[in-house]
Each structure stands twice: as structure tokens, then as C-alpha cells.
Amino acid sequence: MIQPILEIAGMKELLLKRGAPVIAVTPIVGGKALKGSAGKMMRELGRDPTPIGAAGSYLRLLDGFVIDRADAELSENVRSLGIDVAVTDTVMRSPESRVALARAVLEFARRIRATREAEFGSVS
Numbered sequence: 001m002i003q004p005i006l007e008i009a010g011m012k013e014l015l016l017k018r019g020a021p022v023i024a025v026t027p028i029v030g031g032k033a034l035k036g037s038a039g040k041m042m043r044e045l046g047r048d049p050t051p052i053g054a055a056g057s058y059l060r061l062l063d064g065f066v067i068d069r070a071d072a073e074l075s076e077n078v079r080s081l082g083i084d085v086a087v088t089d090t091v092m093r094s095p096e097s098r099v100a101l102a103r104a105v106l107e108f109a110r111r112i113r114a115t116r117e118a119e120f121g122s123v124s
Helices: 011-017 038-044 050-054 069-079 095-120
Strands: 023-025 066-070 083-087
Touching: 023 095, 050 066, 050 069, 066 069, 066 095, 069 083, 083 095
Parallel strands: 023 066, 066 083
Antiparallel strands: none
8 A cells, every 4th residue: 555655745646647657556465465564554544455445545546457366356346446457466476476567567557558649649
């Protein structure tokens, strides 16, 4: 959860003005937080500790949300929030899995940007 970062003065506005797609990777896989206290924080904020709850926390800020294959059945629920979704392996257990996730996120951002440019013209 990046909620504390978003509380920094001007951070939300900066993200809303950006030219590049904003992509988030779920902190929740199979109903459990991957690291830290994301699940606990989400419950304290009144959100379900699920990829849907995580995506819903950032509705106005996100262009895309990456969920794990273990939660692939939730992708349409996230899309129904108006957020594009990519499904891939998000659990990073090795350097190779970290690189694979980074590549998947970058490719997802490229697809979103290309779709935007096709719909609205050049995006800076």
C-alpha cells in the first residue's frame, strides 16, 4: 500500500498530471499480503484485503493494475472498476522472477499508452 506516500503534499496531483501510465502491482495474492502489513492496513482503511480492494483504493490514480495468476478469476471485477488489468506471476522468488515481473509491467504500460495514443492521439 502506498497510501502514506500519497499523503505527501502534492503527490496525488503530480500523479494525476503525469503523461506516462500509472501501474500498480497487487500486494495481495490468494487473500494474503505478500509482504509487510498491507492486509492489516487495508482492513484498517475499510478495504477488503483482496486485489479488488487494493485496486479500489487508487481508482482515480491508476491506469492499470497487475494481479497474480492465482487471482485471475478476479480480473473482470477489477476491470469493472474502470481499471485495465494484466494477469501474470507477481510473486518474486528469484532474480529471474523479478525481471519477468518488471518486463510484464513495462509491456502492460506500453499497451496502455499505445491504446491511449490510438484513441486520443499523441500522449506526452
